[in-house]
Amino acid sequence: MLAGFRHLLFRGLLAWAVTALGAAHPWDGPTRGPAPQRGRTVVFLASDSRNGGVTGVFRGFEGAAALLGWKVLFLDGGGTPGGQDDQWARALAQRPNGIILGGFDAEGCRERLDQARKARIPVVGWHAAPEPGPAPGLFLNIATSTREVAEQAVTAVARDAEAKKQGAGIVLFTDSRFAVARAKTQAMARAVGRNPRLRLLSVEDVPIARAHDEIPALVARLAARHGAAWTHCLAINDVYFDHISFPLAQAGRGDIAQVAAGDGSSLALARIRSGLSRQIATVAEPLRLQGYQLADELNRALAGAPPSGYRSRPLLVTPALLKGAREGDVEADLGFEEGYARLWK
Numbered sequence: 001m002l003a004g005f006r007h008l009l010f011r012g013l014l015a016w017a018v019t020a021l022g023a024a025h026p027w028d029g030p031t032r033g034p035a036p037q038r039g040r041t042v043v044f045l046a047s048d049s050r051n052g053g054v055t056g057v058f059r060g061f062e063g064a065a066a067l068l069g070w071k072v073l074f075l076d077g078g079g080t081p082g083g084q085d086d087q088w089a090r091a092l093a094q095r096p097n098g099i100i101l102g103g104f105d106a107e108g109c110r111e112r113l114d115q116a117r118k119a120r121i122p123v124v125g126w127h128a129a130p131e132p133g134p135a136p137g138l139f140l141n142i143a144t145s146t147r148e149v150a151e152q153a154v155t156a157v158a159r160d161a162e163a164k165k166q167g168a169g170i171v172l173f174t175d176s177r178f179a180v181a182r183a184k185t186q187a188m189a190r191a192v193g194r195n196p197r198l199r200l201l202s203v204e205d206v207p208i209a210r211a212h213d214e215i216p217a218l219v220a221r222l223a224a225r226h227g228a229a230w231t232h233c234l235a236i237n238d239v240y241f242d243h244i245s246f247p248l249a250q251a252g253r254g255d256i257a258q259v260a261a262g263d264g265s266s267l268a269l270a271r272i273r274s275g276l277s278r279q280i281a282t283v284a285e286p287l288r289l290q291g292y293q294l295a296d297e298l299n300r301a302l303a304g305a306p307p308s309g310y311r312s313r314p315l316l317v318t319p320a321l322l323k324g325a326r327e328g329d330v331e332a333d334l335g336f337e338e339g340y341a342r343l344w345k
Contacts, residue, residue: 026335027334027335027336027338027339028310029293029308029310029312029336029339029340030296030308030309030310030339030343031339031342031343032343033296033299033300033305033308033343033344034299034300034303034304034305035303036067036068036069036299036344037068037097037299037302037303038068038069038070039069039070040068040069040070040071040096040097040098040302041070041071041072041073041094041096041097042065042070042071042072042073042096042097042098042099042100042298043072043073043075043091043094043096043098043099043100044058044061044062044072044073044074044075044100044102045075045077045087045088045091045099045100045101045102045104046058046074046075046076046077046102046103047077047079047084047102047103047104048076048077048078048079048103048208048209049076049078050079050209050239051079051103051208051237051239051263051265052238052239052263052265052266052267052268053103053127053237053238053262053263053264053265053285053287054102054103054126056263056264056265056266056285056287056288056291057102057126057285057287057288057290057291057294058074058102058291059287059288059291060287060288060289060290060291060292060294061100061291061292061294061295062291063288063291063292063337064291064292064294064295064296064340065295067295067340067341067344068295068299068344070295073091073094073096075087075090075091077104078209079207079208079209080209081108084104084109085109085112088109088112089112092112092115092116092119092121095119095121096121097121097302098121098122098123098124098298098301098302099116099121099122099123099124100123100124100125100126100294100298101123101124101125101126101128101138102126102127103126103127103128104125104128105128105129105177105178105179105180106125106128106129106135106136106137106138106141106179107129107179108177110136110137113136113137113138114137116137117137122139122298122301122302123137123138123139124138124139124140124141124142124294124297124298124301125138125140125141125142126141126142126143126290126294127141127142127143127178127180127263128141128180129141129143129179129180130146130179130180130182130183131143131145131146131183132144132145132311133307133311134307139297139298139300139301139307140297140301140307142290142293142294142297142312143180143285143290144285144286144311144312144313144314145311145313145314146180146183146184146187147187148313148314149184149187149261149262149283149314150184150187150188150190150191150261151187151191152261152283152314152316153188153234153259153260153261153281153283154188154191154192154195154198154234155191155316156259156280156281156283156316156318157170157198157232157234157257157259158195158197158198160232160257160259160280161197161198161231161232162197166231167197167198167199167231168197168198168199168231168232169199169201169226169229169230169231169232170192170198170199170200170201170231170232170233170234171201171202171203171204171222171226171230171232171233171234172185172188172189172200172202172203172204172233172234172235173204173206173211173233173234173235173236173237173240174203174204174205174206174235174236175205175206175207175208175236175237176205177207181236181237184236184261184262185203185236188234188261189203199229201226201229201230202222202225202226204218204222206218206240208237208239208240211239211240211242211243212242212243215240215243215244215247216243216246216247216250219244219247219248219250219251219253220247220250220251223248223251223252223253230253230256231255231256231257232256232257232258232259233256233257233258233259234258234259234260234261235258235259235260235261236260236261236262237260237261237262237263238260238262238263238264238265238267238268238279238282239265240260241258241260241268241271241277241279242265242267242268244258245277245278248278254278255278256278257278257279257280258277258278258279258280259279259280259281259282259283260279260281260282260283261282261283262282262283262284262285262314263282263284263285263287264282264283264284264285264287264315264317264330265282268282268284268317269282269284269317269322269328269330272317272318272319272322273319273322273328275319280318280319281316281317281318282317283314283315283316283317284314284315284316284317284330285312285314285315286312286313286314286315286330286331286334286336287331288331288336288337289312289331289334289336290312292336292337292340293310293312295340296308296340296343299344315330315331317330
C-alpha cells in the first residue's frame with residue numbers, strides 16, 4: 001500500500017513539474033519512441049548496493065518504471081562474484097520481461113547473458129561495458145564517454161595544481177575487474193602524461209567492495225613511499241574517498257586533494273558541498289537521468305524498436321557548481337523528467 005501511495009505521489013508531483021517547469025528546461029534527449037509497454041516485470045540486478053552510483057541510477061530507474069507501470073524487483077549481488085552469480089540465477093528464474101544490469105562487467109557474465117538471450121529476455125546495462133552504445137549480449141550499455149570523464153577529472157587536478165602554483169604527484173585508485181574502470185584508468189593515465197605539470201606516481205588496484213578494509217593501510221604505505229611528492233588522488237569511483245580522510249589525517253597528509261572520475265555519489269556531493277574534506281571535485285554521471293535512460297531503452301527493446309541513439313554527458317561537480325545548482329541538485333535543470341514524461345504520455 002505504501003509503495004502504491006509513493007507511486008501516486010510521484011506521478012502527481014511529476015505532472016505538476018511538467019506543467020510548471022517543462023517549458024523552462026531544454027531537453028536534448030529523445031522526443032520520439034514506442035508507446036509504453038505497460039504491465040511488465042523487470043529485474044534490476046545490482047552489482048553492489050553499497051556503490052553510490054548503482055543505487056543512484058536505481059532511484060532514477062524506479063521513478064521511470066512507476067511512470068511506465070512496471071513492477072520492479074531489486075536484486076543485490078553484494079560486490080562478490082559468487083553473490084552476483086547467485087542473483088543472476090535468481091533473476092533468470094523469475095522469467096522477467098527484461099533485466100537491467102547495474103554496474104556489472106558484461107564480459108564477466110557472458111554465460112548468463114547467453115541464457116537471457118535464449119530466454120528472449122532483453123538486457124540493458126549500466127556501466128556494463130567500456131563505452132556507451134550496443135555491446136555483446138546487451139541491447140545497449142548506458143554510460144558517459146570514458147575519455148570525456150577521464151579528461152575532465154585530470155583537468156580538475158591540473159587546475160588545482162596551477163592555482164597552487166605547483167606540480168601534482170598523483171596516486172590513481174582503480175578496480176581492474178571492470179572493463180569500464182580499466183578504460184577510464186588508461187584514459188586518465190594518458191591525459192596525465194600529456195601535461196608536464198602532472199606526474200603519475202602509482203596506480204593502486206583496489207576492489208571497490210574492499211575499499212573500506214584496504215584503504216587505511218594502503219594510505220599509510222603510500223604516504224611513506226611517496227612523501228611530499230604525493231599531492232593529489234584520482235579514482236575511478238567516489239567510494240575510495242568515502243574511506244580516505246581519516247587515514248590521510250593519521251598520516252599527516254590532510255593536504256592531499258582528491259578528484260573522482262565517477263560516479264557522483266550522494267556522499268561525494270555532500271563532501272564537496274561542505275568543504276570539510278579534500279575532495280575538490282567529482283565527474284558525476286547524471287545518475288537519475290541515466291535511470292530514465294535505462295527505462296526508455298528497455299521500453300524500446302520490449303517494443304521491438306531500435307535504441308534511441310541518445311548519450312548523456314558527464315557533469316564536473318565542484319563547490320561552485322553545487323552553490324549555483326537549484327536546491328543543490330546538479331540534475332535539476334537537465335529536463336529529463338519532463339522530457340521522458342512527454343515521450344511516454
